[in-house]
Amino acid sequence: MTDPDEGPGLRVIGGAGGTRARIETLTAAAARAERAAEHLDAAAAHARRAVALVEESAPWSPVTAANVRSAAAPLLSGWGGLGARADDARVVAVGLRGAAEVYSQADRDATAALRAGFIALGHRIGEAGPIAVLVVGGLLVRGAVTAGAAVLAARSLRYTPAPIGLLLRVLGSERMRESDGPAGYFGRLLGGPGLLPEGLGPPPGDVVEVVLPVVAATTIGLLPGRMPLGRDPVDQAARLLRGGAAAATVLFGTPLPGLVVAPLVAAERSRGSSREPEPPRDVADVLRQVDALGDSGAPGVVGVQRLDHDDGSRSWVVTIPGMQSGDLLDAPAPTDMATNLELMDGWSDDMSEAVVQAMLQSGVGAEEPVLLAGYSQGGMAAMRVAARTSDMFAVSAVVTAGSPVGGMPLADGIQALHLEHTHDYVPALDGMPSPDAANRTTVIRDLAASPPADGSGPASSLLARLVDPIRRSHALPEYIRTAEQVAVLRDRSVQSYAEAVASVLGDGTAEVTEQRYVAVRVPE
Amino acid sequence: MAAGLTGAERSSGAVVDRIADARRELLAGGQVDWTGPAAAAYAAMLRDTLGRMTGLRHAAEGARSAVHRHIVAVDAVRAP
Numbered sequence: 261m262t263d264p265d266e267g268p269g270l271r272v273i274g275g276a277g278g279t280r281a282r283i284e285t286l287t288a289a290a291a292r293a294e295r296a297a298e299h300l301d302a303a304a305a306h307a308r309r310a311v312a313l314v315e316e317s318a319p320w321s322p323v324t325a326a327n328v329r330s331a332a333a334p335l336l337s338g339w340g341g342l343g344a345r346a347d348d349a350r351v352v353a354v355g356l357r358g359a360a361e362v363y364s365q366a367d368r369d370a371t372a373a374l375r376a377g378f379i380a381l382g383h384r385i386g387e388a389g390p391i392a393v394l395v396v397g398g399l400l401v402r403g404a405v406t407a408g409a410a411v412l413a414a415r416s417l418r419y420t421p422a423p424i425g426l427l428l429r430v431l432g433s434e435r436m437r438e439s440d441g442p443a444g445y446f447g448r449l450l451g452g453p454g455l456l457p458e459g460l461g462p463p464p465g466d467v468v469e470v471v472l473p474v475v476a477a478t479t480i481g482l483l484p485g486r487m488p489l490g491r492d493p494v495d496q497a498a499r500l501l502r503g504g505a506a507a508a509t510v511l512f513g514t515p516l517p518g519l520v521v522a523p524l525v526a527a528e529r530s531r532g533s534s535r536e537p538e539p540p541r542d543v544a545d546v547l548r549q550v551d552a553l554g555d556s557g558a559p560g561v562v563g564v565q566r567l568d569h570d571d572g573s574r575s576w577v578v579t580i581p582g583m584q585s586g587d588l589l590d591a592p593a594p595t596d597m598a599t600n601l602e603l604m605d606g607w608s609d610d611m612s613e614a615v616v617q618a619m620l621q622s623g624v625g626a627e628e629p630v631l632l633a634g635y636s637q638g639g640m641a642a643m644r645v646a647a648r649t650s651d652m653f654a655v656s657a658v659v660t661a662g663s664p665v666g667g668m669p670l671a672d673g674i675q676a677l678h679l680e681h682t683h684d685y686v687p688a689l690d691g692m693p694s695p696d697a698a699n700r701t702t703v704i705r706d707l708a709a710s711p712p713a714d715g716s717g718p719a720s721s722l723l724a725r726l727v728d729p730i731r732r733s734h735a736l737p738e739y740i741r742t743a744e745q746v747a748v749l750r751d752r753s754v755q756s757y758a759e760a761v762a763s764v765l766g767d768g769t770a771e772v773t774e775q776r777y778v779a780v781r782v783p784e
Numbered sequence: 785m786a787a788g789l790t791g792a793e794r795s796s797g798a799v800v801d802r803i804a805d806a807r808r809e810l811l812a813g814g815q816v817d818w819t820g821p822a823a824a825a826y827a828a829m830l831r832d833t834l835g836r837m838t839g840l841r842h843a844a845e846g847a848r849s850a851v852h853r854h855i856v857a858v859d860a861v862r863a864p
Contacts, residue, residue, distance in 0.1 A: 289815075293809070306799045307796075307844070310793075310795035317854070320858040324853050327850045328851050331849075332843075335799065335844060335847060342840060355829070356813075
């Protein structure tokens with residue numbers, strides 16, 4: 261459910277204000293309290309030693325020795341002295357560790373166990389053969405149809421002058437619809453005008469995130485021979501598919517193992533653009549630059565901006581487009597489906613390689629902060645580059661829009677913002693939930709909470725209600741609008757990320773030098 | 785000054801230093817961005833502990849002065 265403090269239809273997961281960061285902070289505070297207890301214990305030992313040494317010389321000056329005894333008494337008191345305060349600090353530490361454990365329990369919810377169970381079940385069904393898959397699939401479809409028919413029948417019976425009609429009207433009343441839990445769910449299913457429930461629409465992306473690994477596991481189980489299930493069935497299926505596509509390229513196409521990355525200087529000048537590019541001020545500006553890569557007139561174009569700041573420092577913004585062709589076999593432009601599969605299964609891919617080459621050709625220095633931004637497939641490439649070039653570049657921040665990056669690793673020192681939309685299925689294609697890490701903030705926007713970015717009116721027909729959210733959800737203009745909304749959020753995770761971005765973009769007065777590079781696969 | 789009394793002076797100084805170290809650790813641990821009833825209880829407990837430690841620090845400084853005065857007195861009596 262959307263938190264009203266987070267913004268219109270926005271939900272924030274992870275980051276500096278996320279559960280994982282909170283657990284880490286609490287654990288660190290507990291460790292400090294334990295160290296404080298150790299210091300106090302040591303102080304008590306020193307106090308005892310000082311008094312004991314003074315006692316040895318007490319016969320020489322009994323009055324001053326008594327004064328020492330008296331002055332040290334509060335320190336050595338059993339109920340209010342140093343030992344008691346050390347115990348207090350230990351109690352504080354235990355309380356903090358307990359709170360961290362409560363958050364950890366909430367974090368380790370049943371979802372992960374259920375996911376693993378469904379994946380194993382899907383694999384078993386697949387291994388049982390096509391007939392078992394058809395039977396289970398048929399049962400699921402039949403169950404869904406029966407449930408849908410039952411809802412329609414119940415909504416039709418609501419206005420009958422009979423006890424059942426009265427009961428259904430009560431169950432679908434406004435009061436029930438507004439309540440939480442199962443009662444509210446049934447209220448929303450039965451209440452409201454018309455024959456169809458108001459909230460009827462396509463399933464959200466997190467449903468796809470759960471279903472996809474099960475489908476992948478079933479498909480792997482269906483393959484001839486006994487294929488053991490890997491740790492991540494979606495990655496495994498992507499690897500198998502990419503292997504098949506590579507074999508098909510050899511048989512039916514032209515293998516293009518080489519990659520050429522060249523500057524697009526001539527193309528830029530021929531467009532007659534004499535205007536200096538504006539320095540990007542925030543994430544929305546950076547995503548607008550990703551969108552502008554489409555104006556280059558060629559697929560596989562990567563943008564590199566050099567920002568020279570007033571204080572003499574230099575930083576870089578690298579923009580990476582999304583998938584531009586659905587080709588599975590080798591094609592000249594690396595922004596294709598084959599690259600998607602390689603990015604998902606962890607193989608080396610041409611688009612990440614193209615980005616690295618573009619950065620090297622631009623002269624990005626090892627100490628100069630870099631912001632990597634990518635849309636859809638470009639977000640995956642940005643994450644891959646950030647993870648693999650820690651010894652070459654100083655990547656400070658990554659922004660991804662509509663990218664399936666939940667399972668992709670990222671070093672602790674790099675801040676990432678992942679923008680997703682509730683009904684965008686692309687970020688769910690890796691079958692992994694959004695990571696809750698201190699350096700990774702995911703903002704999920706429900707597009708139903710605001711009108712479309714293209715200004716079109718609300719959908720009226722059932723088909724439009726089903727298709728419209730999906731159509732809008734993966735559009736880059738909608739992600740730019742999401743970034744605009746995120747920029748004004750007063751959320752700790754978002755603000756922490758914004759600080760990392762500001763360390764690259766500066767105050768918006770930098771001198772900008774822009775260069776685009778085109779990547780093309782070639783025969784070796 | 786006798787060796788034992790040198791140790792007493794050093795130990796009485798260490799008490800003050802260690803209390804300061806403990807206070808610093810607790811203050812740093814108090815910078816937790818955490819809300820809710822448990823956080824309020826933690827903040828109250830921390831405030832109380834730090835308040836009591838302020839009293840202990842004053843006591844430790846008093847004890848250090850008392851040890852110093854004792855050493856001066858003993859030296860004066862023992863002096864030929």
